[in-house]
Amino acid sequence: MEVGRLPISASQRGKLIAAGYTTLSSFSSLSPSHLARDLKISDNEAAEIMRVASHSHRLDGSAAGCGTVNGAQTAWDMLHEEEMFPRITTSCMDLDNILGGGINCKEVTEIGGVPGIGKTQLGIQLAINVQIPVDYGGLGGKAIYIDTEGSFMVERALQIAEACIEDMSECGGLLRKDFQACQLKMHPNNILENIFYFRVCSYTEQIALINYLDKFISEHKDVKIVIVDSVTFHFRQDFDDMALRTRLLSGMALKLMKLAKDFSLAVVLLNQVTNKYIDGSFQLTLALGDSWSHSCTNRVILYWNGNERYAYIDKSPSLRSASAPYSVTSKGIRNSASNCKRIKMM
Amino acid sequence: MANKQISQMGLPKSIANVFAARNVFTAKALSLMELRVQNEHLAGHLPTHMKGLDEALCGGIPFGVLTELVGPAGIGKTQFCLKLSLLASLPASYGGLDGHVIYIDVESKFSSRRLIEIGVKSFPEIFHRKGMAQEMAGRIHVLRPASLSEFTESLQQIKISLLQNQVKLLVIDSMAALVTGEFEHGAPRQNTLGWHVSFIKSLAEFSRIPVVVTNQVRSQSRDEICHYYFQVQSWNETIEDRTRHDSHLVAALGINWAHAVTIRLVLEAKSDQRFIKVAKSPISPPLAFPFNITSSGILLLSDDGIELTGPDINAIHCQGHNDIINFGGESLQC
Numbered sequence: 001m002e003v004g005r006l007p008i009s010a011s012q013r014g015k016l017i018a019a020g021y022t023t024l025s026s027f028s029s030l031s032p033s034h035l036a037r038d039l040k041i042s043d044n045e046a047a048e049i050m051r052v053a054s055h056s057h058r059l060d061g062s063a064a065g066c067g068t069v070n071g072a073q074t075a076w077d078m079l080h081e082e083e084m085f086p087r088i089t090t091s092c093m094d095l096d097n098i099l100g101g102g103i104n105c106k107e108v109t110e111i112g113g114v115p116g117i118g119k120t121q122l123g124i125q126l127a128i129n130v131q132i133p134v135d136y137g138g139l140g141g142k143a144i145y146i147d148t149e150g151s152f153m154v155e156r157a158l159q160i161a162e163a164c165i166e167d168m169s170e171c172g173g174l175l176r177k178d179f180q181a182c183q184l185k186m187h188p189n190n191i192l193e194n195i196f197y198f199r200v201c202s203y204t205e206q207i208a209l210i211n212y213l214d215k216f217i218s219e220h221k222d223v224k225i226v227i228v229d230s231v232t233f234h235f236r237q238d239f240d241d242m243a244l245r246t247r248l249l250s251g252m253a254l255k256l257m258k259l260a261k262d263f264s265l266a267v268v269l270l271n272q273v274t275n276k277y278i279d280g281s282f283q284l285t286l287a288l289g290d291s292w293s294h295s296c297t298n299r300v301i302l303y304w305n306g307n308e309r310y311a312y313i314d315k316s317p318s319l320r321s322a323s324a325p326y327s328v329t330s331k332g333i334r335n336s337a338s339n340c341k342r343i344k345m346m
Numbered sequence: 347m348a349n350k351q352i353s354q355m356g357l358p359k360s361i362a363n364v365f366a367a368r369n370v371f372t373a374k375a376l377s378l379m380e381l382r383v384q385n386e387h388l389a390g391h392l393p394t395h396m397k398g399l400d401e402a403l404c405g406g407i408p409f410g411v412l413t414e415l416v417g418p419a420g421i422g423k424t425q426f427c428l429k430l431s432l433l434a435s436l437p438a439s440y441g442g443l444d445g446h447v448i449y450i451d452v453e454s455k456f457s458s459r460r461l462i463e464i465g466v467k468s469f470p471e472i473f474h475r476k477g478m479a480q481e482m483a484g485r486i487h488v489l490r491p492a493s494l495s496e497f498t499e500s501l502q503q504i505k506i507s508l509l510q511n512q513v514k515l516l517v518i519d520s521m522a523a524l525v526t527g528e529f530e531h532g533a534p535r536q537n538t539l540g541w542h543v544s545f546i547k548s549l550a551e552f553s554r555i556p557v558v559v560t561n562q563v564r565s566q567s568r569d570e571i572c573h574y575y576f577q578v579q580s581w582n583e584t585i586e587d588r589t590r591h592d593s594h595l596v597a598a599l600g601i602n603w604a605h606a607v608t609i610r611l612v613l614e615a616k617s618d619q620r621f622i623k624v625a626k627s628p629i630s631p632p633l634a635f636p637f638n639i640t641s642s643g644i645l646l647l648s649d650d651g652i653e654l655t656g657p658d659i660n661a662i663h664c665q666g667h668n669d670i671i672n673f674g675g676e677s678l679q680c
Contacts, residue, residue, distance in 0.1 A: 115604040116626040116660060124628075150411055150551055151608050155404050156629045201548050236602055237540030272605045275572055284572045303574055307656025312576060321576075330631065 006056055008049055015039045016049070024053050081264075082106075086139060088130050088225060088266055090122065091164075091333050094324035095311055102129075104298070105139075105224065105266045108257050110231075112271035112286035113302030118309060118328045119270045120151045122302075123227045125333045126268060127195050128157070128164050130225040133186070136168055141224025141265075142194040144213070148206060148233040152197065161191040163331030196223070203234035207248060210255050217263050226259065230270040232287045246291050253295030269296060308336055392434060392515065392556045393441050395468070396637075398649035399622065402630045403609070407556040412547055412606065416561040416597040417613030418664040421620060422639050423560040424455045425464075426613075427517045429643035430558060432465050434515035435485040440469060445514025447486045448504055450497070452523040456488050467642035494524050501545060508553040515556055516549070522562035522598040539599065543606045559607070563595040563662055595662040616663040624651075625659045632659040 006013065006024075019038045021027045027035055028050070036046035087102030096102050103109055103126060113119050127145050132138025145152060165186050196216075200206045206228075217223050231252075239245050260267045274287045286293065286301065293299070299315040305323075312323045325336035391405030400406045407413050407430065415423045431449055436442025449456060465482060466473045473479050491497040507513050525539060550557040597604060597612075604610070610626035622644075623634040633651030637644050 115601070115607075116610070120628050149606065149608070150547055151628055153408070153411075153608075153628045159629075199551070201544070201551075230605070233606070234544070237544050272601075274601065278575075282572050284574050301574060301576075303577065304657040305577075307658070312574070314576070 006049075006053055008052055012039075012041070012045070012049060015041065024056075028053060085264060086137060088126055088139060089132070089137075090326075091125055091129060091167075092324075092326040092335050094335060095326045095333070098311070098313055098319065098322040098324045099300075100319050103225070103266045103268060106260050106264050107297040108253070108260055108267040108269065108295075109298040109300065110269045110271055110286070110296035111300045111302065112273060114273050114284070114304070117302040117304065118326075118333065119302060120229055121156075121328050122333055123229045123268065123270055124152065124157050124160055126225060126266075127227055128161050128191055128332075130266075131191055131194050132164070132168065136171065139224045140222075142196065142220065142222050144196045144198065144216075144223055144226045146198045146200060146206070146209060146226070146228045148200050148228070149230055150199065151229060154192070157192060157195065158188055159330060160332040161188040164191070167331075196220070200234070203239075203248065206231075206234055207252060210252055210259075213259060214255075214262075217259065217265070221263070223263070223265060225266045225268065226256070227268045228270065230272055232272045235288060236272070246289065249288060249292050250295060253292070257297070390554070392430065392443060394430065395433065395441070396635070396644065396646045398633070398635045398646050398651050399624075401649070402624050402633050402635075402651060403627065404629050407558065408609070408629075409554045409556050410551045411557070411608035412543075412550060413556060413558050413609040413611065414561055414597075414607040415558065415611050415613060416563065417662065418563050418595060418615070421613040421615060421664075422637070422644060423613060424519055425460075425639055426644055427519050427558060427560065428457070428461050429464055429468075431486050431515065431517060432461060432468075432482065434556075435482045436469065436472070440472060443514040445485070446507075446512045447515045447517065448507070448513050449486055449488045450500070450516075450518045451488050451490050452497075452518075452520055454490065455519060458483060461486070463641060464643045467640075491524075497524055498542065501542070501549075505549060508549060508555065511553075513553075513555065515558070516546075518546075518557070518559045520560040520562055521603075522560075525599065526562075539603065543603065547606070561603075562598045563664070564598050566594045566596045595664055597662065610660075612660065612662055614661075614663045615665055617665065622646075623654065623659055634659070 008016075016027070016039065021038075030050075032047040032050055033043055035050065036043045039046065082104075085105040087096075087100065087104050089096050089102040090099070111119060111122060123145065127143035130139050130141050130143050132140070134140045165188060168186065198209055200209055213226065235245055235249065256267045256269070259265065272287045273284050275282045276285045277283075284303075286299070293315075296315075297317065298313070298319070301312045301314050303310055303312065305325075308325050309327060310323045310325050313319050313321050327334055327336045329337075390409045391400075391403065391407060392409070393400050393406035394403075415426055417423055427449070431447045433441070434443045434445060434447045436444065438444045462473070462479055462483060465479065473482070489500050491500055504513070504516065521539070546557060546559075597610075604626075607626070608628065609624075609630075612621075612623040612625040614621055614623065619636050620638065621634045622637050624630045624632060632654050634654050635649075635651045636647040638647060639645075
């Protein structure tokens with residue numbers, strides 16, 4: 001057990017460490033007078049320290065001095081866990097590349113952009129791609145789609161689902177896999193069946209729903225992605241108390257992170273943009289303010305670059321900043337068409 | 347909405363949240379689709395009788411979402427709205443919704459004479475029958491709120507009529523006019539319509555009707571050419587952009603509103619031709635259709651739209667459309 005965790009004063013701690021005693025076991029076998037001489041403190045003080053140390057040791061209950069903190073996980077274990085869950089593909093190779101393979105589970109990813117750039121399209125694509133069976137490199141999971149704006153259109157989801165199944169059959173054919181069995185299971189209706197759709201009409205509903213998700217997901221353990229489209233909408237309309245808004249948003253962010261961690265699922269939050277006056281000019285930034293920008297693990301900004309749509313990794317602990325082009329077609333999100341023959345849509 | 351009333355009651359947060367949780371509407375996406383395709387008339391779309399546009403929008407103006415028409419003055423937004431009102435009141439056998447229409451006319455642009463003219467020219471077999479014109483026109487209820495507060499009140503009444511299931515279309519012409527003139531300067535215009543937008547969207551959704559809103563344009567000021575911090579621009583490019591943007595128009599009501607609408611149809615005039623563009627739509631590709639205004643409403647010149655890539659689909663051009671439209675000898679300045 002570490003000396004740093006002992007409930008003793010900072011000066012006493014400093015003296016212990018300076019004398020070379022960094023763990024409990026290193027001085028627990030000493031006599032108080034020996035300790036007092038080493039630390040140049042009184043006998044009483046040394047006896048007090050040892051009493052506290054043995055008391056804490058008893059509470060801790062761990063006999064070995066390996067220094068594990070309850071509830072912590074070693075980095076090595078985390079690395080192995082990460083490799084267990086494949087990432088959720090976005091169906092666009094360039095985008096997957098900059099994301100390190102796709103959207104990561106156990107993390108909260110925020111995706112923002114101007115209206116019409118394709119946020120809802122990406123959300124629907126992810127809700128469908130999470131259902132790709134494990135045989136085809138997917139997660140075979142279900143999706144929760146929380147719609148705050150009413151922009152989820154079932155016809156479009158059906159279109160994208162059909163295109164996804166087509167792509168999988170082609171892929172299966174190329175690899176000569178036995179896709180017959182999969183084909184029977186993967187009907188567009190099955191895909192739609194696995195998307196749990198929630199419509200929330202106010203910020204109280206939104207917060208109530210996120211609180212309720214804990215229970216919902218424990219009953220539906222195969223949910224692997226939660227998409228909120230968009231997290232901003234209700235917090236931008238008639239909110240007078242900004243301090244309250246910040247509190248609510250950070251509370252919500254913490255709950256979502258806990259959900260992601262506890263159930264090993266991906267959380268994707270779609271955000272809107274706003275104009276901000278920085279350095280003498282207006283710049284585009286994602287909405288909800290500066291404190292919210294800390295709340296998400298990863299942040300992706302979708303923007304127009306000339307005539308093409310691009311995605312930029314704005315913030316991520318493990319991915320480097322990079323841009324990648326993508327396009328929105330009748331089949332959903334796909335690679336940018338500039339590199340290949342143009343396909344007429346519709 | 348119910349939730350707003352709860353929050354006005356000043357209940358402690360925990361109780362308000364419990365109420366809100368009970369209200370949460372959940373469904374599986376499949377059941378959504380089944381419900382709509384099987385039960386709803388015309389699978390949830392109001393056909394506009396413009397073939398190219400209907401195809402692009404998967405059947406027509408969709409139910410349950412906010413559709414915005416934005417364009418410069420005189421381009422044809424009100425004409426479009428008049429045509430839609432007529433289509434919604436037609437009997438189902440003619441592709442209509444056989445229902446009532448609430449038309450909120452803020453700028454006093456509604457012309458019943460023009461409405462009947464469109465009806466007579468587009469559907470002569472219905473309108474030449476005795477009494478039909480009166481019945482069709484009788485289904486369109488025109489409200490003329492003089493201020494934002496009057497509009498707010500009328501929204502509450504509209505909610506009640508929607509619950510009685512008679513109204514099949516809500517048209518608001520125009521949304522921007524409600525806000526202009528409400529405040530002199532300096533007031534936060536962005537949040538003025540915040541509550542109204544949420545309310546209208548929830549009206550649309552729970553009653554599953556199409557809601558069409560028109561919007562005005564304004565010129566883009568220099569300060570507004572916005573990019574993200576990571577988009578590096580050379581100094582020369584910036585100057586060039588600024589002069590170019592002096593003549594550009596943008597939709598009024600701000601970026602909040604642009605996020606809030608589900609479908610945005612941009613009407614513009616470019617090189618002496620009018621276009622209607624599907625600028626923002628989750629279900630359509632970015633297509634532009636050339637059109638003209640005729641005695642029977644709006645007529646698309648081509649049903650195969652021109653596909654526009656890039657952000658140009660959102661741009662609003664206004665060149666040389668201030669001409670007088672001639673048809674059949676009569677002239678009508680829109």
